[in-house]
Amino acid sequence: MKHLLLLLAAFTFFGSHAQQTDVVDFLEIRANLYASPENKTIEGGIEVTFKMLKDADSVYLDAVNMERLSLDGDYDNMNVEANEDKFWIIGNFKEEKEYKIFFSYRAEPKQTLYFTGDQIWTQGQGKYTSHWLPSIDDMNDKIEFDLSILVESEKRVVTNGALNSLTTRDSESLIVWNFNMDEPMSSYLVALVIGNFSKNTIQSESGVPIELYFRPEDSLKAEPTYRYTKEIFDFLEEEIGVPYPWQNYKQVPVRDFLYAGMENTTATIFSEAFVVDSIGFNDRNYVNVNAHELAHHWFGNLVTETSGTHHWLQEGFATYYAHLAEKEIFGDDYFYWVMYQSAEQLKELSDQGKGESLLNPKASSLTFYEKGAWALHILREKIGDEAFKSAIRSYLQKHKFKNVNTEDFLSEVRAATDADISNWEQDWLQQTAFKAMQAYSSLSESEFMDSYFQVSSLRAGQLSEKIDLLEKAIEEGNDFIGQEAVYQLSGENPLVSQFLYEKALDSDNLFIRQAVAISMDGVTERLKPKFERLLDDPSYVTIEAALYSLWNSFPNDRARYLDQTESIAGFQDKNVRQLWLALAIITPDYRLENKSTFVNELRDYSSAKYSFEIRQKAFEYLAELQMYNDEVIDNLVDASVHHNWRFRSGARNMLKQLSEDPEVKKSLYERLDQFSEKEKQYLTTKIISE
Ligand SMILES: [Zn+2]
Structure with a gap:
């Protein structure tokens, strides 16, 4: 009976080629949820309100591998049935009528909801919210989501909307966080974070x-x-x-x-x-991402693409407005520099014949993000600030809380300007090639870019012939022009380049000094005192590079360099600390009594206690130093089933290499039972079997 009903329901929609969005409009989803870190499950009740646009005998919510629990109350003979990727709501639904139903469910999400250490978080876009919350995978149905989340009292909840109230349960050991949203959005934008x-x-x-x-x-x-x-x-x-x-x-x-x-x-x-x-x-700040994600709150969240063909309306716009925000904060030179970098990448892709139209739904991120930003930059130059801003305003106002396509944007642009934009449409939206000439002519409007191009054009020249120009570039102290000058010294005769390196090391500019740390091959006695000062520079990129160069160049001073940098951790991935440990371990006679502590610390960084960025670095150093043991190999097995695919695939490659050693393979085989099901499956199919 159940199967027959489902078959009929499916037939109603797909037999007539109708989209569900033509049949029903989901208005509101209210959910009370509890996520269990022990079982890695989520369960709770949801109340769904929907309005029929046509008569139908069923509608569905996307719900992957979910189990329907209770169905409470009297719902006019409505029922809810689960299949592998949907909840079918079955009833006798009439056009124009609104319906409400409440039921509870449980899910063990394979993706989208992640348990990492003491945190729980979600990623909806590209991963589908329907893995943890019954919702609509189609971006074209905008729903008002109100979530209430039950958590242990010491945890904090972050989700969409405003916190309405906090209610305690079970003599205050549990708290319900009630959130409310005022406006509707696409389901991929629902999020949940629980943590300390x-x-x-x-x-x-x-x-x-x-x-x-x-x-x-x-x-x-x-x-x-x-x-x-x-x-x-x-x-x-x-x-x-x-x-x-x-x-x-x-x-x-x-x-x-x-x-x-x-x-x-x-x-x-x-x-x-x-x-x-x-x-x-x-070195590595959040400013760009901060601005990019915020810009999406207009471009993507307020007006949402109807389909992937119009993805640039989200990513191109968010990228462009983030560049503008950075221009406001870091200045014009920075803006032009960032645009120049992306133009170089786009030109390279295009020169290889791999250029992509902005309207290609399968285009790469580089196209959607950076070519999209370039398209907007050129459009604005063409029609002027006033028309551009007016088009943006009416585009957002007209389509707010709805879905948009490229034509919706273009018609607002045409209404705001007398200029003919058809060439621009051809060159920047439809064309696969990147219009590098237009981009470079826009860039050369900047005096800074002009000076940069003068210096970068010297790359192939003899050092003796360009020495004065490079000296001037270093003295003037511009971040990018100064760095370019320093990079041109690499591989040159030290007798000639030395005095320029000296100038660069004396520069007030952090990035010029950093260029020396990164690119100079081997430190000479004459530059040693100035180079040593880099160990105190306010840059973890500089410190890491300088520590390695000095350690390499002056074996007699290794202990001194290590003592001086012992307390520096570096970025979140502990880049300086992990280099320090590796060097301390291999420096003969350095703190012999602590060697094993250093080894243990480095091995420990490969464990699941730490973020994948820390672990990845630890695995690399441990491989280089040949310091694998069973504990590290176990950590590598854990990493090879990690949810982050880049980290996972790196770990898998390392594990494959290591298991070429029959001893390692044998040991894995003997310890097979101590691994999780997922790990065991990976080991038996990919590592031990071969
Ligand atoms: Zn984005």
């Missing part, structure tokens, strides 16, 4: 509350991590010209995230790798 967090709350100029989350132990990193957040928010509201359309804004870093950041409505999740102190900020 502190937060700082600030407010935009327009009065929007902005909550900035961090681990309690990272309290000193909160300011540098979130530096310029208010400036970015105020700038984007002003620049876009449409007020931020949601109740509040929250940002939260999580362990082992899949991407740099994700713009879940009012609840951006980003990678913990962007959590930095003031030194780390100089």
